[in-house]
Amino acid sequence: MNAPALSGGFELPADRPAPGLLGLAERGLLPDAVIRAGIRRLCATRLKEERDRGVEATAYAFQQGIAQLRASPLAIHTDAANRQHYELPAEFFQRCLGPRLKYSACWYARGDETLAQAESAMLELYGERAELADGQDILELGCGWGSLTLWMAERYPHARITAVSNSRTQRAWIEERCRERGFGHVNVITCDVNRLELAPSAYDRCVSIEMFEHMRNYEVLLARIASWLRPGGALFVHIFCHRTAMYPFETEGEDNWMGRHFFTGGLMPAADTLLWFQDALRLERRWLVDGRHYQRTAEHWLANQDHHRDEIEPLMQATYGPAARLWTQRWRMFWMACAELFGHAGGREWMVAHYRMRRPA
Structure with missing residues (x-):
């Protein structure tokens, strides 16, 4: 039985628990410690499979993956991405995320920051690494709930900001927040990136935070972005990744719960993946961010959902209908999966990468 359609007029994925232990976890019948142990086992199994292939086979598989990306559409299953993340009520995310609704990894310089402090710290880091400045024309691709868009609007009152969301x-x-705060220099566009058309050479900067994971053909994507940037303009990307491995989030098979319910059509890139696509934009700087920053972020999200369970219950009922309890637990499992994945091996396997790429002047 499918849950009622969301306001966008589409249906959610299958709303029955999985068989076996996974189904017990989805029904909330297993302790969190057992669920986390299972997630850690899956992470270790994937890493072992990568190691067991050997150096030559691993290198060949990576090159095959790059070739497949070049031959792929720009993005696939974009409707599923909307359904799984971006059309849920804002009230749910207000109760899980931090005050800026930053739906991506935050920055914990000391390790004991509040979520609000960590959100602001990562936004500051973006401004520095992207070399943002007042008066620029700035394009944000995949703006989410506006955490970076609104931060830029506050910080750069003379910038002209275009934010794109699907x-x-x-x-x-975002538009309501802009009206409340008197931000007249922000324009928000709703468009599938596959069909996005913008004026050529119109922007000094393009920023994108955890959107590239939903893309496939980086060659085409980066060429389009280069055409929207002025000569000498720069792209800044924040993307989660694995240290060396690249793989899609599959939707079939017992172990592909994440691909079925939260990242259909998504990709786990390697830290070096974008380095293979420098035809139109040249890499200027890359930073790697310890995965424990994301681990702490996801733990905060989980704690917030649990803390606000009474307020979240009616939101889940309105969205998922009879499957509300199932999806409430799935969201808890999603936060746990993110925390365990990025915290695995002390944050040295799965992590976040920042890139600054520039269009030649």
Whole structure:
């Protein structure tokens, strides 16, 4: 039985628990410690499979993956990405995320920061690494709930900011915040990136935070971005990744719960993946961010959902109908999966990468 359609008029994925132990976890019948142990086992199994292939086979598989990306559409299953993340009520994310609704890894310089402090710290880091400045024309691709868009609007009152989202819900949210705060220099566009058309050479900067994971053909994507940038303009990308391995989030098989329910069409890139696509934009600087920053972020999200369970219950009922309890637990499992994945091996396997790439002047 499928849950009722969301406001966008589409249906959610299958709303029955999986068989076996996974189904027990989805029904909330297993302790969190057992669920986390299972997630850690899956992480270790994937790493062992990568190691067991050997150096030559691993290198060949990576090159095959790069070739497949070049031959792929720009993005696939974009409707599924909306359904799984971006058309849920803003009220749910208000109760799980931090005050800026930053739906991506935050920055914990000391390790004991509050979520609000860590959100602001990562936004500051973006401004520094992207070399943002007042008066620039700035394009944000995949603006989410507006954490970076609104931060830039505050910080750079003379900048002209264009934010692109594939979600009508997110666009309405950001526009309302702009009206409340008197930000007249922000324009929000709702568009699938596959069909996005913008004026050539119109922007000094393009920034994208955890959107590239939903893309496939980076060659085409980066060429389009280069055409929107002025000569000498720069792209800044924040993307989660694995240290060396690259793989899609599959939707089939017992172990592909994440691909079925939260990242259909998504990709786990390697830290070096974008380095293979420098035809139109040249890499200027890359930073690697310890995965424990994301681990702490996800733990905060989980704690927030648990803390606000009574307020979240009616939101889940309105969204998922009879499957509300199932999806409430799935979201808890999603936060746990993110925490365990990025915290694995002390944050040295799965992590976040920042890139600054520039269009030649």
